Amino acid sequence: MNLDPRRLKQLQTLVQKLGLSKDAPINWQLLDLGLTHPSVSGKDNYQQLEFVGDAVVRLAAAEVLLENYPEAPVxxxxxxxxxxxxxxxLAEWADSYGLERYLLISASAMGDKAGRISRLADAFEGILGALYLSTHKMDLVRPWLDSHLKQKAVEIWQDPARQNYKDALQEWSQGKYKRLPEYRVRENLPVNLKEERFIAEVWLDDRFLGKGTGASKKMAEQTAARQAFFEIVHPEKFT
Amino acid sequence: MNLDPRRLKQLQTLVQKLGLSKDAPINWQLLDLGLTHPSVSGKDNYQQLEFVGDAVVRLAAAEVLLENYPEAPVxxxxxxxxxxxxxxxLAEWADSYGLERYLLISASAMGDKAGRISRLADAFEGILGALYLSTHKMDLVRPWLDSHLKQKAVEIWQDPARQNYKDALQEWSQGKYKRLPEYRVRENLPVNLKEERFIAEVWLDDRFLGKGTGASKKMAEQTAARQAFFEIVHPEKFT
Incomplete structure (x- = not known):
């Protein structure tokens, strides 16, 4: 099966936006698939590639973290x-390349505004999966992805609230409601991922503020506080 | 810092057991680190490499699944x-190479029998991280890891109870206790991983049998049933 020459041209444009050569050893069929929403085909869509792409971006992120923050507590x-x-x-990065223009999707699915972020993130992972599987190496991914990862790592690292969302949340709840948030932590068994050994919820009286997981109770509380911080205290930071 | 020649020789033996040449472009310092338990050094140990190795094995597994079971429901x-x-x-594979012989660990930590499996799994991931970071490619990993992954994938795929642990568990509880297990499912918010969107617990009266997560309620129930199946119904399958 050959790609429609117009689709190929479109994909070549995208690849050049990523900073890759259009003569790079790219499996264009796969890339086409990586940019096909399940609403177009229940079978031939980005879901499998997204699964691989998710693993690709996690590996690349692990490497970037280790290279740039070797002194960070593990x-x-x-x-x-x-x-x-x-x-x-991921959706932010997808947007920076105008990914939506390259996504094959049904009109009705496109109308689902609430699903936009996860759709963009999925397609972004679809691209990562397709590029990775084109060579079975990181060569087509890391040259352009690393700069995004590094920039985001710096941003998070320099965020004054990083790892201190509990304090930030406490300041907010005391200032606004004269009360302290309450944390409820329990063990998350069975443990599939170490980073999810504990689940913490944070509440303010009867109001659920956020939830998070972590390798330690403290870390789970911080993750919960972070969610509350971004979704309730400062939702504008998310938009 | 140079490695003790005896340690280097030991690591070369291990590498050859993996099927790699001792002249492969391996960063021996990293490999040494990948096989150093935190009880030996709070700072220079396998934890960072384990973090990378975890991402490496997940990517390799994703690829093996896609290559071998392209028709499986995503x-x-x-x-x-x-x-x-x-x-x-991972501990099983570690054991197959006699990994414990190469692990630097304090005697007291070694005495922690309960922690043996996670220790071996961690060190195995430590090796994967060290080999991956030696070349920043999968070249030193996939030639020997893929056969393990494929074999395990076949084993799981052919397991008659696969994806049908709910039935298996129901048979057991009806046969033994004349009662049906009960599932309690709730949404796991915020969602960090799609595969963990729902959490299910399975109970038999007041007895907690198992717990699991999944991208759908049904999948979460299956995962919970699977845990119950292996840990309570057929614990011997785990030993």
Whole structure:
């Protein structure tokens, strides 16, 4: 099966935007698939590639963290990484390349505004999967992805609230409601990922503020506080 | 800093067991680190490499699944992979190379029998991280890791109870206790990983049997049933 020459040209444009040569050893069929939403085909869509792409971006992020923050406490790596490669971040990067223009999607699915971020993140991972599987190496991915990862790592690292969302949340709840948030932590068994050994919820009286997981109770509380911080205290930081 | 020649020789032996040449472009310092337990040094140990190695094995497993089971429902990939690269599996592979012989560890930590599986799994990931970072490619990893992954994928794929642990568990509880297990499912918010969107617990009256996560309620129930199946119904399958 050959790609429609117009589609190929479109994909070549995208690849050049990523900073790759259009003569790079890219499997264009795969890339086409990586940019095909499940609404177009239940079978031939980006879902499998997204699964691979998710693993690709996590590996690249692990490497970038280790290279750039070798002195960081290892317990922080997992939470730093989950911030670095959140759906929101991936969607942001997707947007910076105008990815939506290259995505094959049905009109009705496109109308689902609430699903836009996860759709963009999925397609971004679809591209990563397609590029990785084109050579079975990181060669087509890291040259352009690393700069995004590094920049995001710096941003998170320099965020004054980083790892201190509990304090930030406490300041907010005391200032606004004269009360302290309450943390409820329990063990998350069975443990699939070490970084999710504990689950913490943070509440203010009867109001659920946020939830998070972590390798330690403290880390889970911080993750919960972070969610509350971004979604309730400062939602504008997310937009 | 140079490695003690005896340690180098030891590591070369291990590398040859993996099927690699001792002249391969291996960063021996890193490999030494990948096999150093935190009880030996709080700073220079395998933890950072383990973080990278975890991402390496997940990427390799994703690729193996896609290559070997292209027709599998994509929703199953995540649960298949988590079975493929569980601590238990990694420890099994570590054991097959006699990894414990190469691990630098304090005597008291070694005495912690309960921690043996996670220790072996961690060191195994430490090796993967060291080999991957030696070349920043999969070249030193996939030639020997893929056969393990493929074999494990086949094993899981052919397991008659695969994806049908709910039935298996129901048979057991009806046969033994004349009662049905009960599932309690809730949404796991915020979602860090799609494969963990739902959390299910399975109970038999007041007895907690197992817990699991999944991208759908059904998948989470299956994962919970699977845990119950292996840990309570057929614990011998785990030993």
């Amino acid at each position: 317990g922080e790596f997992a939470s730093l990484r989950s911030m670095m490669v959140s759906d929101r971040t | 929703g199953e990939f995540a649960s298949l992979r988590s079975m493929m690269v569980s601590d238990r599996t």
